[in-house]
Amino acid sequence: MPETRTTTVRDLRRSNQSRTLWELYLHGPLTYQELATAAGVSIATVSNVMGHLLRQGAVLEVGVEDSNGGRPRGLFHINPAYGHVIGVDVGETAIMVELFDLRMRALASHRSVTTHTRLEPAEVVDQVVEGIEAVLEQSGRSESEILGVGVGVPGLVEHSVAGEAVVFDQSIGWGTVAIERMLRERTSLPLSVDNGANTLGQAERWFGAARGNASSIIVLLGAGVGASIVSGPPKHDETASLPAEFGHTTVVAGGRPCVCGALGCLEAYAGADAMVARYDELNARRQAANPREVEDRLVAILSAGPEDAHAAQVIDELYRYLGVGLGNLVNLFTPDRIVIGGWVGHALGAPALDRLRGEIASNALHRPMSRLELAPAQLGTDAVAMGAATLPVASFLRSGGESEESATPRRRLTAAE
Structure with missing residues (x-):
């Protein structure tokens, strides 16, 4: 028979403390009444738990809530210096x-x-x-x-x-x-x-562009291409996100060789190393891109004017194949929001989102696309x-x-x- 585990008073106390800390961390500052509602426990439980956490130093009273003639209620938050x-x-x-x-x-x-x-x-x-x-x-x-x-x-x-x-x-x-x-x-x-x-993805979900979204995909564009797929907002049960090897999904059958050994991966078209190598190929250069120079070189390509036809071609291919890959994710997961991050995402900037949206729409079903929002990552590189x-x-x-x-x-x- 499977082993059964008895819940002890200590287990219950720790569970209530955990619920309280999660709510304070993600949504604070909060009053006792707001904590009780958010954590799904009684005011008496919150009072007991908060008394312990205040003595411990894990939380602080950080102010009072304005009242309409009644007794002002204290506002509490995580103590940032506790650890x-x-x-x-x-x-x-x-x-x-x-x-x-x-x-x-x-x-x-x-x-x-x-x-x-x-x-x-x-x-x-x-x-x-x-x-x-x-x-x-x-x-x-x-x-x-x-x-x-x-x-x-x-x-x-x-x-x-x-x-x-x-x-x-x-x-x-x-x-x-x-x-x-x-x-x-x-x-x-x-x-x-x-x-x-x-x-x-977790940073953007807790503090940035994906905060408050029930379903989102956070994309990392850099030397490689990755994604974090999130279903449900963060709560005290810490809803898990799924890391996806997005860069190694196929966008062209039998396409360019990828560093992983497969053919036609998205990373072979939208990864920073691959884009710099593609630019050199179009310019008939036969030099391997030095990884330590890739960032500067790619930023120069992305910021090149229309007179650089080869840079324009590399950029066109980036949007086209990224649109294919993201269109597939939209059809699979129907997210509310896609957040574009990573240093390449930051180099592209917010103005690029309209163009990218058009490419995604060419590859995604109308219904999930109609409610999709694209946003730049907010938290920097x-x-x-x-x-x-x-x-x-x-x-x-x-x-x-x-x-x-x-x-x-x-x-x-x-x-x-």
């Missing part, structure tokens, strides 16, 4: 490490660039550890104040039987890499690892790192503000400290 989190964006040629408070304000950052053509797993580990040490030193924080480190990586992320994240990325030549185990050998900080497009930092934040919220091992949280700084 800190670190987010890591592992790109193909560079790594960004940032330290945030619990309101996701960046307090320190460190960027390192590979000395090789591509980042190798061992170099990733070295640079992540170097970046963690750098942001701790910059911010004056100690490891005891860090709730955890989130890492956004390229490729598919799966978890082993032991629960450790394993990365599969044939497109950059990594193969199978036990990245979490490698990092754990170098740092004792709690770690969470996810696909970089998924962390971008470091959104992958911010989204990665939300991974340990989510663990903190799920735990009810307590460590997984003990009902007694480690002491954190108060806002006054």
Whole structure:
């Protein structure tokens, strides 16, 4: 017979604390009455839970709500200084490490660039550890104040039987890499690892252009192409998003070779490396694009005037094939909104959305297309790192503000400290 688990008073308390913290984090500041309604618990339960969280220092009273002659009601929010989190964006040629408070304000950052053509797993580990040490030193924080480190990586992320994240990325030549185990050998900080497009999606869903949308797709355009598919707004049950290897869906049968080894992938037409290589091909150049120069070169191509016919052709192909790929996603998932992010998305800018919408409409069914909204990402080019930092934040919220091992949280700084 399957094992049954008895819910204890401690389990119930932690569940109520978790619900309360989720609502405060995603929708605060809130009054006790608003918390009770949002979390689906009684005022008495909220009062008990909030008393504990206030004594603990995890939440603060941040003001009062205007009243119509009645007693003013206090407004409460997460204490941003109660703990800190670190987010890591592992790109193909560079790594960004940032330290945030619990309101996701960046307090320190460190960027390192590979000395090789591509980042190798061992170099990733070295640079992540170097970046963690750098942001701790910059911010004056100690490891005891860090709730955890989130890492956004390229490729598919799966978890082993032991629960450790394993990365599969044939497109950059990594193969199978036990990245979490490698990092754990170098740092004792709690770690969470996810696909970089998924962390971008979580950042935009919590704080940016996808916030409040019941169904959305957040697209990462960079050296590669990825997407995060979201169904349902974030709640205390942390509705999951699906990372999609969007760049390796086929848009041309038997088309251009892709770095993954297949033919006709979207990334072979809309990835930054591929676009620069295509421009060189049209100009009869036989040089391999240096990954460290791709960003500058592609920005120049995208900003070229109409007199550069080859740049115009590369841009035309980008929109055409991206329209095919996104049209397929619209037909499959019928999202309310598509958010275009990543550094290539930012380089294209908001004016490009009208043209892209036309291309998507050529490939999507009329009904789902008629209610689709396109929006630019709002959080900038470091959104992958911010989204990665939300991974340990989510663990903190799920735990009810307590460590997984003990009902007694480690002491954190108060806002006054």
